[in-house]
Amino acid sequence: MTLKYATKLENPATDYLAHLSIDCVVFGFHDNQLKVLLLKSKYLDEWSLPGGFVMHSETVEQAARRTLEERTGATDIFMQQFRVFSNPERKNPIFQKENMLKANLKMNNFDWLNQRFVSIGFYALVEFSKVDAAPDIYSEECVWKNVDQVGRLMMDHNQILTDALETLRLQLRHQPIGYNLLPNKFTMPELQKLYETILGRELDRRNFQRKILSYKIVKRLPERRTGVAYKAPYLYRFDLEEYNKALREGLSGDW
Amino acid sequence: MTLKYATKLENPATDYLAHLSIDCVVFGFHDNQLKVLLLKSKYLDEWSLPGGFVMHSETVEQAARRTLEERTGATDIFMQQFRVFSNPERKNPIFQKENMLKANLKMNNFDWLNQRFVSIGFYALVEFSKVDAAPDIYSEECVWKNVDQVGRLMMDHNQILTDALETLRLQLRHQPIGYNLLPNKFTMPELQKLYETILGRELDRRNFQRKILSYKIVKRLPERRTGVAYKAPYLYRFDLEEYNKALREGLSGDW
Known part of the structure; x- marks a missing residue:
């Protein structure tokens, strides 16, 4: 190559x-x-x-x-x-x-x-x-x-x-991100960590989850992460149809 | 030239x-x-x-x-x-x-x-x-x-x-606009018309006013448009400090 x-x-x-x-x-x-x-x-x-x-x-x-x-x-x-x-x-x-x-x-x-x-x-x-x-x-x-x-x-x-x-x-701030950076299935803390890493600062867990879910770009799966000692978190994946729509039209901020 | x-x-x-x-x-x-x-x-x-x-x-x-x-x-x-x-x-x-x-x-x-x-x-x-x-x-x-x-x-x-x-x-959707397109003083309907013209569709008057004011990029002046037959509308101008801050950091959508 x-x-x-x-x-x-x-x-x-x-x-x-x-x-x-x-x-x-x-x-x-x-x-x-x-x-x-x-x-x-x-x-x-x-x-x-x-x-x-x-x-x-x-x-x-x-x-x-x-x-x-x-x-x-x-x-x-x-x-x-x-x-x-x-x-x-x-x-x-x-x-x-x-x-x-x-x-x-x-x-x-x-x-x-x-x-x-x-x-x-x-x-x-x-x-x-x-x-x-x-x-x-x-x-x-x-x-x-x-x-x-x-x-x-x-x-x-x-x-x-x-x-x-x-x-x-x-x-x-106005387009979804993560589909090209995360594995197919991920937990909410993993997605939040991606955002925090790009932004370079910590985010509030509840606010983040509420906002992400309100955009409808991720779907919760009926599975949880296995092999975790404490409370096993749910797995999510991106809803590609909504994700691509948001890529084209923006997440929010419409007038 | x-x-x-x-x-x-x-x-x-x-x-x-x-x-x-x-x-x-x-x-x-x-x-x-x-x-x-x-x-x-x-x-x-x-x-x-x-x-x-x-x-x-x-x-x-x-x-x-x-x-x-x-x-x-x-x-x-x-x-x-x-x-x-x-x-x-x-x-x-x-x-x-x-x-x-x-x-x-x-x-x-x-x-x-x-x-x-x-x-x-x-x-x-x-x-x-x-x-x-x-x-x-x-x-x-x-x-x-x-x-x-x-x-x-x-x-x-x-x-x-x-x-x-x-x-x-x-x-x-994420940055202020208008400072380079409107005269120094303008009415809220004039600003709304600019947004409608760029977007190519009508916007709700109350929603628009509420949103624009929430971003703090415009300031209402103590003057009204003169020479208007009906109820004279207030004049506004951009708050350049807030406007430029919003240009750099985005209007909203912060995580």
Whole structure:
């Protein structure tokens, strides 16, 4: 999978649109932590978001989807454009000639790579267990990191992550979330924990349950979580019809 | 003002980033109608949204702002990116060689202009009275049209308009609106009419007033509208501090 991407990058000026890149903020949820997928460069001591370029025959959505499929093996990912990042000084340090020579990278069109890139930011929500994160040939690692332990990222990638997180928090107010982040069946405390993790603060248990149920996007199952020492909590699942309707029309706030 | 833009377009390949354009959906409100700013081409029988390219030294926001200032004379416009449009077949018919020759347009770099353009969509909200709409050298008219009487637009501009309107309607659910569309002082029926016009349906008067007041974004003034035959309605204005807070944090729907 990664090879396909690597091959393509041998003649970038022929294969891709100039000046235009994609950056993907991939969120996952595991062990009650919001995680983000990061790559560690082989050649520079830098961490970055997964990204790529746009082929002449692709839409930007197709480019983002291809980039993520190559990195994660996951198809059918929930992705959304959220902002374009266009500081005139945006250049990828990996593609500076000296770094590419040092790394013995055999690529044509140094100049094409070492230019300004306007980047289209996408965020993606994926079920942690379905992702098989794989580094590309320029990376030595592709790992999940807790969102609050990311550290310094390359270029403006910290800003891109911050903006994606802000978009996600705003989305939480008017659109349902969780279908792409939780397993099929979950307990109310698990769903609440997801919301608390994204928002970065604790919520009142009763209010949360009342609100979520009022939106009709989750259904209580006739089963309880087994193997729990104390009082076994009920399991829920999303009502996909209502969930998708709320995605289109918003949760509430109608006039 | 328009001349500046025209001059710049003589050497587009030197001045602008390849493949990248800006399209602006400029909304105004007048006579209880939601309007959008459109240009009529001099050379083709086509209407289009105002648009432009991105200079090497500009962010996309600066490019959009420059484009709009050149078209409307208005500065300090509320603008927002909302989506990137990237169908691989996107090409501007005005820039096809035969049309440019027919129109006797003296431009270099036909090939640069007649290529695929990925376009970044912005929407803008402007106070109708502050705009002095001006055509550029490629347009014979620059006019406001009612949103529901737009007709067929060039390329994918109908889609861009539809998406902008959808974004605006969604925004109405969780962010305040109106400061950039109404005069400083307005009546509650005028504010309600703005919401109804954007949503395309009638709202209940009492519910609307109760909701708007609960958000604390408007303040009732000790004045009433004068010159009204029947019962004179109170005037309101936006509380900018609360309004801007709600823009950042959302109107409601907090968990």
